[in-house]
Amino acid sequence: MSALSLSGVGKVFNPGSDQEVRAVHGIDLEVGRGEFVSVIGPSGCGKSTLLRLIGDLTPPSAGTVSVNGKTPARARLDRDYGMVFQSATLLDWRKVAANVELPLEIMGMGEAERSRQAAAMLDLVQLGRFAGHYPWQLSGGMQQRVAIARALAFKPSILLMDEPFGALDEMTRERMQAELLRIRAETGTTVVFVTHSIPEAVFLSTRVVIMSSRPGTITEVVDIDLPEPRSYETREDRRFFDLLTKVREGLRAVEAS
Amino acid sequence: MSPNTRRVLSVLGILAVLVAVWEGYKWMGTATGGVWPGTGVELPVRTNERSMPHTWDVVIALLRPARRGGDMLLLVLLKAALFTWRSALLGFVLGSAVGFGLGVLFVRSALAERGLMPHVVASQTVPILAIAPILVVWAGRLNVTRWLVVAVVSAYLAFFPVAINTLRGLRSPDATASELMRSYAATPNQVLWKLQVPAALPYLFPALKIAATASIIGAIVGELPASMPDGLGRAILNFAAAFSAAPAKLFASILVASLVGIGFVGVVVLAERMLIPPSRRLEDLEAAGPRGRDLKEVVA
Ligand SMILES: Nc1ncnc2c1ncn2[C@@H]1O[C@H](COP(=O)(O)OP(=O)(O)O)[C@@H](O)[C@H]1O
Ligand SMILES: [Mg+2]
Numbered sequence: 001m002s003a004l005s006l007s008g009v010g011k012v013f014n015p016g017s018d019q020e021v022r023a024v025h026g027i028d029l030e031v032g033r034g035e036f037v038s039v040i041g042p043s044g045c046g047k048s049t050l051l052r053l054i055g056d057l058t059p060p061s062a063g064t065v066s067v068n069g070k071t072p073a074r075a076r077l078d079r080d081y082g083m084v085f086q087s088a089t090l091l092d093w094r095k096v097a098a099n100v101e102l103p104l105e106i107m108g109m110g111e112a113e114r115s116r117q118a119a120a121m122l123d124l125v126q127l128g129r130f131a132g133h134y135p136w137q138l139s140g141g142m143q144q145r146v147a148i149a150r151a152l153a154f155k156p157s158i159l160l161m162d163e164p165f166g167a168l169d170e171m172t173r174e175r176m177q178a179e180l181l182r183i184r185a186e187t188g189t190t191v192v193f194v195t196h197s198i199p200e201a202v203f204l205s206t207r208v209v210i211m212s213s214r215p216g217t218i219t220e221v222v223d224i225d226l227p228e229p230r231s232y233e234t235r236e237d238r239r240f241f242d243l244l245t246k247v248r249e250g251l252r253a254v255e256a257s
Numbered sequence: 258m259s260p261n262t263r264r265v266l267s268v269l270g271i272l273a274v275l276v277a278v279w280e281g282y283k284w285m286g287t288a289t290g291g292v293w294p295g296t297g298v299e300l301p302v303r304t305n306e307r308s309m310p311h312t313w314d315v316v317i318a319l320l321r322p323a324r325r326g327g328d329m330l331l332l333v334l335l336k337a338a339l340f341t342w343r344s345a346l347l348g349f350v351l352g353s354a355v356g357f358g359l360g361v362l363f364v365r366s367a368l369a370e371r372g373l374m375p376h377v378v379a380s381q382t383v384p385i386l387a388i389a390p391i392l393v394v395w396a397g398r399l400n401v402t403r404w405l406v407v408a409v410v411s412a413y414l415a416f417f418p419v420a421i422n423t424l425r426g427l428r429s430p431d432a433t434a435s436e437l438m439r440s441y442a443a444t445p446n447q448v449l450w451k452l453q454v455p456a457a458l459p460y461l462f463p464a465l466k467i468a469a470t471a472s473i474i475g476a477i478v479g480e481l482p483a484s485m486p487d488g489l490g491r492a493i494l495n496f497a498a499a500f501s502a503a504p505a506k507l508f509a510s511i512l513v514a515s516l517v518g519i520g521f522v523g524v525v526v527l528a529e530r531m532l533i534p535p536s537r538r539l540e541d542l543e544a545a546g547p548r549g550r551d552l553k554e555v556v557a
């Protein structure tokens with residue numbers, strides 16, 4: 001059973017009105033356990049919508065989504081998803097540790113276990129020292145790491161990330177990418193990752209999904225057969241550059257059409 | 258100089274300026290015989306002792322017996338203020354609770370908001386002077402203690418700003434935060450208490466400050482039709498009737514009434530200081546909405 005299975009999935013916003021938008025259309029995609037799939041495409045092509053369909057934040061207009069063999073709604077209630085968005089969206093009245101504990105509180109975990117788990121997650125993103133800080137005392141990159149720790153807190157089987165590093169500077173971004181790969185290696189979480197950066201998609205992923213706009217649909221899937229574990233050297237690998245070119249050409253074909 | 262010292266000094270400074278303007282105007286009017294200097298144009302307000310007592314006469318009046326052989330006026334007024342404040346405090350608590358409840362109801366149910374909001378707004382355009390006697394008569398039948406009725410009049414004014422700002426505050430978290438809560442499979446109650454209410458607190462306090470002053474006004478006005486002999490309302494009415502004979506007493510009661518209001522707001526400010534860290538405190542103008550923000554830009 002794959003972690004994610006989409007068949008014929010489409011989404012129309014405001015159907016029938018003059019503001020009708022066909023956001024995504026005819027999406028077929030299988031994602032295996034532990035895979036890291038990036039979705040890349042021109043802005044407005046429906047990447048976020050695709051992620052929201054998977055995460056049960058919006059219902060599909062057509063087709064079926066199945067998550068670990070369940071409906072997205074069931075998967076959400078079973079807390080199969082961890083979500084990270086472009087903005088960290090930490091609650092500013094809660095300290096860092098309390099932010100990470102929030103999902104655990106909501107699932108009804110006891111206080112002692114909760115704080116143990118939050119501490120472990122903060123160690124995972126190497127922010128253990130900042131447990132007692134308030135979010136506004138942290139840099140943007142650190143806040144985003146807290147958001148990742150929070151998303152991983154209840155050990156979701158799928159991590160949905162929508163341009164999580166989009167607001168970070170290049171140096172921080174590369175550090176965060178390395179960190180994310182390390183975390184994934186430790187947790188075995190399946191990741192669906194939306195980005196508009198070609199190097200980011202190639203460096204992180206096992207597969208890159210290229211989407212076109214109007215209607216948003218998958219035009220090409222590129223297998224990324226770079227050696228694991230990825231490291232600083234990966235970015236200097238010939239194969240890395242070949243794959244960058246391949247994805248870039250795929251995107252250019254989309255934008256030309 | 259610490260910011261607090263500076264604040265106290267600026268308040269005292271402005272008080273001094275106001276006193277100086279009052280006394281200066283009075284002095285000028287007395288010198289010119291009630292006209293603008295060099296012209297024959299009459300001053301808008303007469304400057305004789307009947308219209309404008311000296312500021313120090315107001316203070317002196319506070320320290321004299323209210324009536325021959327009786328207690329000091331200040332004492333009489335403070336007693337009355339305490340009495341009024343009891344109704345106002347209950348009205349404030351009652352009104353704030355109702356306002357908060359309405360905010361929660363509105364954020365939960367668009368239908369309730371659409372149906373009730375116009376009535377809530379309309380309730381505040383009806384003069385409280387008309388509402389108060391109705392409530393007093395109704396409650397009279399029910400045999401409720403009168404100061405409780407006054408509290409209800411006071412709550413009638415206090416609930417409104419709290420309802421509006423609670424709603425604004427409960428709506429303030431951005432969509433992403435709500436989606437995160439959804440992804441945690443949070444119940445509506447969990448969303449309310451863990452996300453919306455904490456987010457609303459900074460919006461709540463500016464409304465509570467307004468509610469505090471409104472509840473005092475409501476209590477004073479409510480005392481009149483309830484013919485309560487003991488509160489500030491009656492005292493003000495009495496001194497207003499005797500204004501031309503003893504103007505300083507009316508000004509003195511205004512002074513005390515406003516001090517009570519300021520004291521009440523001060524309590525709310527203290528509560529805000531204790532509960533909301535500085536980084537989350539909203540400027541009052543900002544909390545007043547987009548118009549408030551514009552105002553703030555004009556001020557800045
Ligand atoms: N809630 C919505 N209502 C109406 N249209 C929407 C909504 N969300 C997204 N869209 C539209 O769907 C299209 C795809 O949006 P989105 O998935 O956000 O694209 P991307 O993330 O690739 O930039 C856009 O044209 C956008 O305007
Ligand atoms: Mg997007």
